[in-house]
Amino acid sequence: MISQLPYPPFSKGARQNSPMIRYLLQRLLGLVVTMFVVSIMIFVIMELPPGDYAERYAFRKFTGTGTNITESDVQNIRVQLGLDRPAWERYLDWIGGIVFEFDFGDAFAYETSVNAVIGDRLWLTLAILFSTLLLTYLISIPIGIYAAVRRHSAADYGLTVFSYLGLALPNFLLALVMLYFSVVWFGASVGGLFSPEYEQAPWSLGKVWDLIKHLMVPAVVLAWSATAFQLQTVRATMLDELNKLSVTAARARGLPEWKLLLKYPARLAINPVVSTIGFDINRIFSELPIVALVLSLPELGELLIRSYIDLDMYVAGAILLVLTFTIVLMNFVSDLLLAALDPRIRLEGG
Amino acid sequence: MTDQSIEPTPIPAVDIPATTPSREERRKLRYYSASQWQLVWWRFRRHRMAMVGTIVLGLMALSGILAEFVAPYAPTTRERDYVTGAPQIPRFRDQNGFSLRPFLPGLTTERDPETLRKITKVDPEKRRYVQFLVAGESYTWFGMKFHTHLFGVDEGTIHLFGTDELGRDLFSRTLYATRTSLSIGVLGVLIAFVLALIIGGVAGYFGGWIDYAIQRLTEIIRVVPIIPLYMGLAAAFPREWSTEQVYFAMTLILGLVGWPTLARRIRGQLLASRNEDYVLAARISGASSFTIITRHLLPAFTSYIIVDLVISFPYMILSETALSFIGLGLRPPATSWGILLQDAQNIRTIEQAPWLFIPAAFVVVAVLAFTLIGDGLRDAADPYTVSGH
Numbered sequence: 001m002i003s004q005l006p007y008p009p010f011s012k013g014a015r016q017n018s019p020m021i022r023y024l025l026q027r028l029l030g031l032v033v034t035m036f037v038v039s040i041m042i043f044v045i046m047e048l049p050p051g052d053y054a055e056r057y058a059f060r061k062f063t064g065t066g067t068n069i070t071e072s073d074v075q076n077i078r079v080q081l082g083l084d085r086p087a088w089e090r091y092l093d094w095i096g097g098i099v100f101e102f103d104f105g106d107a108f109a110y111e112t113s114v115n116a117v118i119g120d121r122l123w124l125t126l127a128i129l130f131s132t133l134l135l136t137y138l139i140s141i142p143i144g145i146y147a148a149v150r151r152h153s154a155a156d157y158g159l160t161v162f163s164y165l166g167l168a169l170p171n172f173l174l175a176l177v178m179l180y181f182s183v184v185w186f187g188a189s190v191g192g193l194f195s196p197e198y199e200q201a202p203w204s205l206g207k208v209w210d211l212i213k214h215l216m217v218p219a220v221v222l223a224w225s226a227t228a229f230q231l232q233t234v235r236a237t238m239l240d241e242l243n244k245l246s247v248t249a250a251r252a253r254g255l256p257e258w259k260l261l262l263k264y265p266a267r268l269a270i271n272p273v274v275s276t277i278g279f280d281i282n283r284i285f286s287e288l289p290i291v292a293l294v295l296s297l298p299e300l301g302e303l304l305i306r307s308y309i310d311l312d313m314y315v316a317g318a319i320l321l322v323l324t325f326t327i328v329l330m331n332f333v334s335d336l337l338l339a340a341l342d343p344r345i346r347l348e349g350g
Numbered sequence: 351m352t353d354q355s356i357e358p359t360p361i362p363a364v365d366i367p368a369t370t371p372s373r374e375e376r377r378k379l380r381y382y383s384a385s386q387w388q389l390v391w392w393r394f395r396r397h398r399m400a401m402v403g404t405i406v407l408g409l410m411a412l413s414g415i416l417a418e419f420v421a422p423y424a425p426t427t428r429e430r431d432y433v434t435g436a437p438q439i440p441r442f443r444d445q446n447g448f449s450l451r452p453f454l455p456g457l458t459t460e461r462d463p464e465t466l467r468k469i470t471k472v473d474p475e476k477r478r479y480v481q482f483l484v485a486g487e488s489y490t491w492f493g494m495k496f497h498t499h500l501f502g503v504d505e506g507t508i509h510l511f512g513t514d515e516l517g518r519d520l521f522s523r524t525l526y527a528t529r530t531s532l533s534i535g536v537l538g539v540l541i542a543f544v545l546a547l548i549i550g551g552v553a554g555y556f557g558g559w560i561d562y563a564i565q566r567l568t569e570i571i572r573v574v575p576i577i578p579l580y581m582g583l584a585a586a587f588p589r590e591w592s593t594e595q596v597y598f599a600m601t602l603i604l605g606l607v608g609w610p611t612l613a614r615r616i617r618g619q620l621l622a623s624r625n626e627d628y629v630l631a632a633r634i635s636g637a638s639s640f641t642i643i644t645r646h647l648l649p650a651f652t653s654y655i656i657v658d659l660v661i662s663f664p665y666m667i668l669s670e671t672a673l674s675f676i677g678l679g680l681r682p683p684a685t686s687w688g689i690l691l692q693d694a695q696n697i698r699t700i701e702q703a704p705w706l707f708i709p710a711a712f713v714v715v716a717v718l719a720f721t722l723i724g725d726g727l728r729d730a731a732d733p734y735t736v737s738g739h
Contacts (some may be wrong), residue, residue: 037570045579048586168718170668172675173691173710180700180707278573285575290672294695304578305676308585316582324574331573 020339027335034328042320043091046313054078098321105314107307114318118300122322124193125288125299127211129326131219132284133277136226141273144234145266148242159231166228172290175221179294193297221291226280233272241265267341274338278331285323390653393730400726403719410716414529418489420500421522422508425685427487429507429517431459434703437512437520440480453477457506478503512705514693523685524709530686531667532716534601538666539659541605546612553613554620555643561617568610576607577669584678593684600679604666615658619651626650653731661724664717671713687713 054077078084097103104114147156193214198207241247242265250260289301296302300319307315384392394400413420429435440452456476484502488495502508511520553564580603587599623629624647632642648655667687673679674688675695682689690709694700700707 034570034573037567038574041571041574041579045582045586048583050586050588164718164721167664167721168714170672170713170717172672173713176691176694176700176707176710179697180704183697183701282573282575286577287672289578289581290676293676301578305581305678308581308678311585313582316585320574320578320582323578327573327575 023339024336027332031328031332035325038324038328039095039321040091042317042324043087043094045320046317047087049311049313054083094317098318104318104321107312107315110312110315114315117303117315118318118322121298121300121303124297125301126326127215128218128222128288128297128299129281129284131212131215132222132226133280135219135223136230136280137273139223140227140230141234141270144231145238145261145269147231148235148238148265148269149261151239156235159235163228163232166225169224171221171224171287172294174224175218175291175294178217178221193299218291218295218297221295222284222287225287226283229283230273230276230280233276234269237272238265238269241268271338271342274334274341277334277337278327281327281330285327386653390727390730394726397726397729399722400730403722403726406715407719407723410528410712410719411532413525414532417522417525417529418491419496419498421519421525422486422499422502423519423522424487424489425518425523425526426683427518427522429509429513429519431517432507432509432513433517434515435509435513435517436703437705437708438509440508444477445474446477449477449479451479453479454503454506454508478505478508480508511708512703514703514706515699520690520705520708523690524687524712527685527687527690527709528712528716530597530680530684531670531688531713534597534604534670534680534686535663535666537598537601538604538608538670539662541601542608542612542662542666543655543659545605545609546616549609550613550616551620551643554617555624555639555647557621557624561621564613565617568613572610577672580607580669581673581676581678584673593681596680597684600670600673603673604669607669608662608666612655612658612662616655619654620647623647623650653727657724657728657731660720660727663720663724667713667716667720 054074058074058077075084083090094105097105102115104118106112107114107117110117143155143159147153147159150156193211194207195210195214198210201207244264246264247260250264251257255263285301288299289305291297292299292302293305300322304316304319307313307319381389438454440454442449442452444453444455454477456473456478458471458473458476460471480501481504482501483498485497486499486502488497490496507519509519509521511524513519514523549564549568553561583603583606584600587596591599620643629642629646632646637645670679670686671688671691674686675691677692680686680689687709690706691713694706694710
């Protein structure tokens with residue numbers, strides 16, 4: 001009577017596959033619902049600034065041309081752009097354009113489409129994001145594990161001091177400090193993503209190498225607080241896991257210490273890191289605009305600030321959507337990774 | 351130790367031991383009869399770093415509150431002869447010897463014979479002594495006029511942190527900024543707390559589908575990068591708003607930034623304690639939901655909430671600094687740490703006037719102090735910490 005067993009039988013057949021697929025579908029549905037609610041929130045933000053798009057459009061287009069703009073001109077533009085319709089209709093239009101035609105609207109400050117403005121910057125943003133994440137995990141996981149194993153050592157205390165500093169010194173200030181010392185010591189700015197000779201050049205191996213060199217500074221600056229945070233998480237989880245009976249049992253079996261560490265506690269200490277990937281990206285994206293402004297990086301965050309100042313809300317809305325979508329997508333990926341790493345999650349179906 | 355049993359010859363009045371318990375016993379008695387807050391305070395006092403944080407933050411807050419008195423000048427006073435001037439640090443000795451009263455080297459102004467521009471030169475022969483409680487620019491406090499300042503020099507001006515591009519005293523401006531930034535943090539935390547209390551309280555107390563809906567919504571909001579989102583709100587402030595209006599709108603935004611984390615904590619605590627027997631007893635005796643939440647549930651975990659509030663302070667301060675720094679938060683003539691740091695935004699100014707960076711130190715110290723206090727409070731508020739350690 002298998003059905004009366006208190007726990008599901010460990011068969012590698014269809015029984016184990018179905019919860020995994022259900023789990024996947026559940027997460028996918030969550031992704032769609034989240035994006036829907038977020039898009040409404042973003043649309044509200046876009047509608048907030050005083051005055052409407054038509055007025056700003058008219059102002060932009062005709063200032064300096066000597067044309068007198070009357071209220072009826074503005075009204076014409078309003079009808080032309082469909083801004084006289086109720087908000088929900090415009091929302092459907094906007095979101096419909098994005099979903100079905102991949103069209104994010106017009107960037108009036110640049111007199112082109114949002115897609116054209118965002119284009120290249122998206123890739124540079126993702127390049128910064130992933131180099132930051134890579135740096136964060138490369139530093140925090142091994143050092144966090146080491147600090148937990150060598151508890152109360154000089155390295156452990158040094159780490160505590162570092163993580164306090166990492167939380168207290170805001171990234172944009174660190175960026176300013178780095179700018180200052182690079183100017184004072186090297187006489188050159190570390191800002192930007194390309195050297196002048198590569199700025200306009202087509203993509204080549206040299207340009208990629210130049211980009212990697214320039215990515216180091218923003219990656220270090222952005223990884224600063226994320227690393228401080230993750231170090232603490234890894235260390236804390238590791239300390240919990242080190243006290244588990246599985247570790248004692250393995251030690252009793254005579255397993256070499258390093259093998260034992262990798263096999264039991266270290267494997268579990270990575271779990272909280274994986275589950276907070278989305279949280280890390282959120283933190284990085286929150287700090288990115290200001291850091292980008294200081295380091296003059298041509299990416300989305302810096303464009304976001306400029307479009308807010310210009311009240312170019314279609315650009316701002318598109319950037320917010322893209323950033324959020326990246327986070328939601330990475331959350332999904334981290335859920336999948338977790339399910340792959342930890343069978344308990346798979347079996348419970350979330 | 352005055353242990354009575356050591357006494358060789360018994361005294362007739364045998365009830366003395368009962369009335370004068372030993373120091374050890376009195377200590378124990380005091381410990382067992384102490385209120386919860388006393389216990390928390392005793393444990394907190396033992397946390398040395400947290401005490402350092404408290405003292406530093408206390409001094410900072412005090413100098414902010416008394417900014418008019420402590421600052422030698424008003425935040426908008428300009429000195430045209432000392433524009434982007436370096437910090438002037440008082441010293442105790444020069445080539446002419448040692449002086450107990452700190453002083454600054456004297457200054458002489460002459461005209462350049464060619465350009466006829468005024469040049470200020472340091473005159474090492476003269477000394478300008480630092481004076482305390484000097485009369486200076488007048489200011490009003492609670493409708494009364496004062497003109498006493500904590501310190502000044504007997505001749506000319508003193509700029510401890512130097513001056514900015516308009517010749518305004520950076521030390522004075524930093525103190526006024528401290529007041530703005532700390533107060534905006536306090537108000538932001540309070541607003542976040544009220545929001546979190548309402549939302550988290552409702553979710554945690556009622557549970558069921560209300561809880562489910564609120565939980566999902568909070569999760570969704572936590573997905574959006576919060577600073578970029580609320581930068582949009584700040585961008586929507588009308589240009590014609592006054593400084594005060596922008597200030598309060600900023601506190602509101604900071605409150606919005608902070609509530610999801612707090613709401614989650616409050617909900618978790620409520621869910622944990624709402625099935626306790628005393629809650630059931632209160633419900634049976636006909637107490638309303640509001641009474642149960644505020645009188646029975648909240649006091650049970652006030653200490654935890656206070657810890658969470660202290661921990662969320664740095665986040666508020668950093669958010670305000672960041673928003674003002676990029677020009678989407680407070681606007682001049684208001685002074686906050688972020689606004690002061692705006693001047694240090696481009697490389698040229700940092701290179702020529704690195705002292706414009708001093709307000710950054712205040713940000714770091716304040717955040718560090720709040721973090722240390724938060725750590726100390728968390729340990730102190732935990733009733734399971736053994737008191738002997």
